[in-house]
Amino acid sequence: MSRRLLYASFVGEAEVLAAVAALRAGGHSIDEIYAPYALHGLDRAAGLRRSRLGWVCAAAGFLGAGGMAWFQSWTSATSWPLNVGGKPFFSWPAFVPVTFEGGVLAAGLATVAAFLLRSRLYPGRAPSPLPAGATDDRFVVAVVARDATFDAQALARLCLEHGAVETVERVERGEP
C-alpha cells in the first residue's frame, strides 16, 4: 500500500517547536522530524523516549573487562606460567590496566555498532528524499495520513501559520 505524507520545512527553532506542539495537539500523527542539528526540547515536544543503548554499553564494558581479566590470568598462570622477576604467576595487580582498557574498548565499539544497527545506518544506504536544506538549516516535519480524512491543504495551512517556509505533499509507494 502507499502512504501520503506532508513535509513542512521550518527554519526557526521556536517555529518548529510550536508547530510540532500544535500538530500533536491537533491529533495529527507525525511520522518523523528531520533536523539539521540536535535541537534540545524537540525530542520532548515530539514525545520520544530515551534510548536504551546505555545497557548495551554497560554489558559490553563488563564483558570486555571480564574477558581481558580472565585471559591475562589464564595465559600467565595456567597456559604457560613463567617466573618473571620472581613475581607470582597470578600477579593480579599487574593485570588491572589491560583489564580496564579491554572494558573501555569493548564498550565503545559495541555502543556505536548497536547505534548504527538500530538506526539502520550503513554505507550505501539511500537517504530518504527530503525537501532541500534538511541537512543544512531546515527542520522538516513529516505528517503521515492516517485515514481518508487527511486534508493536506488544511494541514499545510496550519504549518504555514506556524511559520513553515515550505510545505510539500508526497505519496510514498511500495513500502508497507
Next chain:
Amino acid sequence: MTEALFPLQRPLIAGDKTAADVTRDVCRPLEGRPTPLWWAGFLAAAALLGLGVVCVGYEVATGIGTWGLNKTVGWAFDITNFVFWVGIGHAGTLISAVLFLLRQRWRTSVNRAAEAMTLFAVMCAALFPLIHMGRPWFAYWVFPYPNTRGSLWVNFRSPLLWDVFAISTYFLISLVFWYVGLIPDLATLRDRSSGRRQRLAGLFALGWNGALSTWNRYELVYLLLAGLATPLVLSVHSIVSFDFSTSVIPGWHTTIFPPYFVAGAIFSGLGMVLTLMLIARKTMRLEDYITPRHVDVLCKLVLATSLMVGLAYTTEIATALYSGNPYEGFAFLNRAAGPMGWTYWIMVGCNVAAPQLLWSARVRRRLGIVFAISLLVNVGMWFERFVIIVTSLHRDFLPSSWASYSPTPIEIGTLLGSFGLFFTLFLLFCRFLPAIAMGEVKGVLSHGKGDHA
C-alpha cells in the same frame, strides 16, 4: 541551566550567523580551490615527512646504532617523541569529551579539529614504539595471539604491554568518537555537493537524514562515548607514566607520575590546540567561529595546567631530597645542575615561567603573544619528557656506567619527520573534511541571543 552561565551570556559565534551561513562558511574551504598558503604549508609538511621516511628507513635497514643511544642510555629521542605525541593527543579528547560532559558549549568551534589532532598525534606516537625496536619486523610479537611456540604469550606484567593496549584502545575510541561526530556533517556535505564528492560523502554519511529518532540515540551515544573517553584519557597517560614509575631507576621510580603525566599531557595538548587554532583561524578565515573568547578560555586552561606541572616539578624534587634516598636525591640534583641541566631549565622556563604571562587579560587578547607562548609550551613539554628519560638514565646507580648522550642527525630527522606526518595529515583534514562541527555549532548559534529562552 548551565548554558546560561559564563561564558555564555555573550554569543559564542560572532557575526550573527544563521545555520545556513555556518554551512556555507565551513564548507567554503572544502569546495573552493586550496589557497597558496595551504599549498605552502602542505609542501613544507610533506618535505619533512619525506625526510622522516628516509631517516626511519635507514634506521630500520641499518640498525638502532644509527641513533645516539648507548649501553647506559637505551631510550632518548624515540620514547621522548612517543610520550610527547601521546600527550598532544590528549587535549583533543579532553576538549571533545570532558568539556562536553561539563557542558562547556564553547567547545563546539574547536572540538572537531581537536579530535582530528588527537588522531594524528596518536598516529605519530604509535610510530615510535614500533621503530624504536631493534627488530621492528617482529613487532607483532607484542600481541597475544595463539602461536606455534607453545603458545608463548606475552608478559602482561610489562608496562610496555600495557602501553600497547592503552594506545590502541585510545586510538580506536578516538577514531570512533571523531567519526560519529562527523556523520551529520558528512550528510550535509553530501546534500550540498555533487558527483564524486557526493558519492564519497554519501558513502561515509551512512545515509544519515537527520531523523529526530536517530538524533535522539546519537546524542546518547555521544554522551556515552564522552563518558568512556574521559576515564580512558586519564588511564592512557597514567599507563604511559607507568613505563617509568614502575621501574627501579632513580628519577623514574616516582609515585606522582600518573597525575603529573596526565596534567602535563593536557597542558601540552592545549598548547598544541592553541597553536593549530590560531593558524587555522587565520589561514581558513574562521575568525567568527574561533573568537578571541575561545582563545581566552584556552589560555586560562593552559595557565591552570601549567601551574599543575609546576607543582609536580617542585613536589618531585622535594620528595627526592626529603626521602633521604641518596640515589633519588642525586638523580634530581643531577637533573637540575648536572651536565644536562640546561635541558631542565628549558623545561622549567617554557612550562612554568612563560605561561605566567597569561594571568594578564591583555596578553590573552594579544593573539601574537599567545601564539608564541603556545609554541614555547610545545617545546617545553618535549623537553620535559627528554629530561625525565635521559637525565635519569645517563647517571644511575653505578658511576662506572655513567654515560652521556647526544642525538645523531638520523634521530633529529626522525623527530622532524613526525611533525611532517602530523601536519601533512592535519592539512589534508582541513582540506577535505569540515574542520568545524557544523551540527554542533548550529546548535549553539542562538546562545546569548535574545530569541532563546
Next chain:
Amino acid sequence: MSKPPADSAPHPDHAPRRGFDVDRRTFLKTAGFAMLAAGCARPPVEKAIPLLVQPEELVPGTNLWYASACAGCAARCGTLVKCRDGRPIKLEGNPAHPLSRGGLCAVGQASLLGLYDSRRLAAPVLRGKPVAWPEVDVAVGAGLHAARRMRLLTDTLASPTEERAVRRFLAAHPGARHVVYDPLSCSALLDAHQQLFGLRVLPRMRIERATAVVAFDADFLGTWISPVEATAGYAQARDLSGTPPRLLWHAQIESRLSPTGARADRRWTVLPGEIPLALAHLAARLLPAAGMSLELSGLEPSPLPAAALDELAARLAAARGSSLVLCGSNSLAAQTLVAAINQALGNYGRTLDLEQPSLQRQGDDRALAQLIEELERGAVDALLVRGVNPVYDLQQGTSLRAALAQVPLVVSFAERVDETAAAAHAVCPEPHTLETWRDAEPVAGLVTVMQPALRPLGSTRAFCESLAAWSGAPRSAYEQVRDTWREDVLPRVPGASDFEGFWTAALDRGFVEARPTPPAPRPFDVSQVQVARSAERPAPGQLALVAYPKISQLDGRHAHNPWLQELPDPVSKATWDNYAALAPSTAAELGLQTGDVVRVAAAGTPPVELPVLVQPGQHPRTVAVALGYGRAGTDRFADVGPRWWFGKRTVAVGGTVGANAAPWLRLEADGLRYDRVAVEIEKTGRSRPLATTQRYDSLDVPAGLAPPGGVHRPIAQETVLAAYRGNPRAGAPEGEAESGAPADLWPAAAPGAHRWGMAIDLNACTGCSACAISCQAENNVPVVGRDEVQREREMHWLRLDRYYAEGPGGEVDVAHQPMLCQHCGHAPCETVCPVLATMHSSEGLNQQVYNRCVGTRYCANNCPYKVRRFNWFDYPHEDPTANLALNPDVTVRSRGVMEKCSLCVQRIQAGKIAATTRGTPLRDGEIKTACEQSCPARAIVFGDLADPQSRIAAQARDPRAYRALEELGVQPSIFYLRRVRNRDQETT
C-alpha cells in the same frame, strides 16, 4: 686429568697418541683445507664433518682437550686447548701446571685468535714473492754457505728442542753466533746475578711464600716476566678466607700507575731516574743490620720521604726471609742494590729461588748492542731473525732498516711481513703454536710440551724444522721434540725409563718435572754492588718519559689481535690506542685534558703526536706511553665495526693503531732502558677523544650534586686490616642489616634443583682482565671497533669497573670490581620485557632468549648494574676466518637483540649432562664458568647456593660477603667479598 670433568670427550690419555694415527691426520687435513676455504667462504668446517670413515675418538659436537703451553709471551704457562670438530676454540690454563695453576692471562686467552688470522703468511716469501719451500731452502742455503759472519737473533727460546736445534745449526755453521734479546728486557737483572753470584739467571719469585713485597717499578702482576704465576702466588699470599688467613703487605714505588701499583697497600711515586737512588737509601737502612759492609755515604737526598723509607725498612726487616724486593728497572745499579737488599734480608733460597731459576728471560742487551754495532759497521753476512722485531721494537729501528739493507742475507721467521721481515730477503713463516710441536722449559726443571691441535692451515714450517733443513739434517718438529725428550729430558726425570710411556704421560699431563741442572752460585760478592749516588731528573719545564708494556699489548706482538686491541686497559680503561698519560696536576699546568693531542719530543727522535690521558696516581713530572702500538699493518682494523653514514673508522687506511714508543727507548751500556730522562710536551690544539669504556672514575658523586649523606656509593666495598681484625664485617655501610633474607613482597618461587651463584673476592682480583677475554672467547662476544666504544657501546659481558679514591698521603687508591649480570632473584629486567624474552630459570639464572627479543631495550634501562648489552648493528668478525673460533655452544646474536652474561649456561648444561650420563650427582666445582676458569688469582667462585656444603655457599656466609645494591631488594646471585687493605688506619 688434562680434561675438565665437565666434559664428555674421550679420555685424552689416548687422544694425543691415537691423535697422530692416520685417521686423525686425514681428518685434520680435511678440516685444515676446509678452514683455508673458509677464509673466503662461510660456513666453514662443518663441511668437513660428515666423513665417510669417521675417525674414531672424534665425536662431532663434543670437545677434545689437548695439553699444551701458551706462546703469548715468554712465561709459557701450561694450557689446555679445547677443540671442537677439529678446530681449537678456546685456550684455558692447565690446572695441574705449576706456573699457571689453571689461570691464563688475557693475552694467552686471546692468542687463540691469532691462529685464525687470515693475514698470516700461508707460504714462504722470497724477495717479496710467495714461493715453495725448496726454493727458499736453496736460496737461503746458498746464502748461509757464503756467510762467514752469521748472526741468529732471537728472543728467549727457553725450549730444549729449539735450543738443541740452534746448537746444531751453529755447529753446522762456523762463525755463526746466537744473540738473544727480549723486547721487554731483564738483562740488567740477569747481569746483576752474574756479577753477584756468578750465575746469569733469573731467580724465580716465590711470592706465595712472602709476607711483605716491595716492588720498584715492577709490574709483576701485569706484564713483568711471569704475571700469571705471580698473580696466583700473590692471591695465595693474600687469602683472607684461607687457613690460616694471610695478608701480604705490598708496597709499590713507581712513576706511573701500573695495575700492580693499583693493588699496593702503600704506594709512592718517584721518577724513573730516582729509583736506583731510592734503593741505595733503602739499602743504607737494611744492609748494616745484616752486617753487609757497603759504602753508602754521600748519597743525594732520598726521593722517598724518610718516613716512607723507615716504614719500608721496618716492614721488610720484620719479614726477614719472607720478604721480597723487586725491581723492574733495567739498570745494573738498581738490580745489584736490590739483590744486595734481598741478600741482606735472607730472601735467597726462600722467596727467591736460585735452585730452580726462571728461564723466561735470557736476553743479553750487551750482545745486542754489539750486534747492532756490527750491523751498522756492515760486519754481518747473514742475519736470521726469530721472535723479535728489531726494526720495530728498538730505538735504532729506522737506522737498523738501513743497516739491514747492507746485509747480504736477512731471513725472518715472522708469521707475517712485519717491520723487520719487510727488510728481509726471505721470510720463512712459522706455524701458530697450535699448529706445531714445540716444548718449553720456563723454569729450570719444569719441561712443558706444546702439542698442536690441528695441522698447519698454511704451508708454514717450524723454526726448528727450518734450522734442521739448513743444517743439512731435515727433521720434523714432532720428531725433533721426541728426540730431545728421549735424549735430554728423559734422563733428567727420576724414575722414568720407558720412553713411550713417559711421552704419553707427558702429553697427557702437558709437562714433566725434571731435575734442574744443579747451579753452583758463588758466595754473594757485595763488592760487586754498584751504588747510585745521584738521580737522573728532567730539567724544569721538561718531563721524564716512561715507555711501559700494557697488559693487552706487551711488546706489540699481538697488535693484530682485535680482542686485545679492544680490551680496556685495567687502569685507564682506554681501548684501541696508546696515549701520553699525564698526572692531573701536570695536565692542569699545561692546560691539557684527556683527548687533547700533544707533540712529544725527545732529543734525537722525531716528535710523536699522541692524545693525552689524565692519569691519577702518576708522578707529576712524568709522561707515560704504552709500548706495542703503531705496528705496521694494523690498518687492517680500518673496517672493524659497523660502517654507516656517521660511523668513523677505527684507524685510517694506511695508518696504524696508536703510535710506536720504541724510538724513545735507550740502549745503555747495562741494558735497554724504558725511560727518557727529559722530553718536551707541546700542545697541538687538536683533540682526539679516546675510546674509554668508563667515563666517571669515582664512587663519590660530584660534590655539587651530592644530596645530604649521599656522597659515597658503597658499590665496591673495602676496609683496612686494622678494622677487619676488630670486626670482620668492617667496611659495610653503616645501618646495613646482617645479610639475611630481605623483606619480600611475594612468596618465594618454587626452588629448583640448583640455585647458581657466584662469589668474587675483591681482595684477590687484580683487574688483569683475563676473565673479560675468556668470556669473550667463550661466549662469542663481538668486537665493535673504536667508534662504537667511543659511543659507549662496547659489548663485553664482563667488565672491570675501576674507581679512584684518595688514599693516605694523598696517594690514589684504586678499586677494581668485576661487573657482570647479577642474576637477580627479583630481576627488574624481566618484569619489563613485553615479550617474555628474558625470564628466570628454576635454577636462579636470569635468562635472555635471543630469538624472542624484539629489542625494546627496556630491560637494559631498568638494569641497576647496566650489564646488558644491545646489538646496535651487526658486528661480524673483521676477519671472516676468525669465525672458526666461534664457540658452537653459544648462539651468535643478530642485530637488534639484547644480550648479557648467562653465567655460561652452556657449561652448566654440559656439566649436568655429564653428571647424568655418569649417574652421580654434580660435584661442587665441577662446573666452572669461563671467567672463573681463567682467573689467575682464583678470585671467582661459581657454584650452587642451594648446596650448603659448596664453596660458594661458604663464601656467601663469609663476613666479608655483600651484594651490590642489595638495598634495592633485587636479590642478586653474585656476591662480592670486601677488599681488605693491609693498613693500620682508614683511608683519609
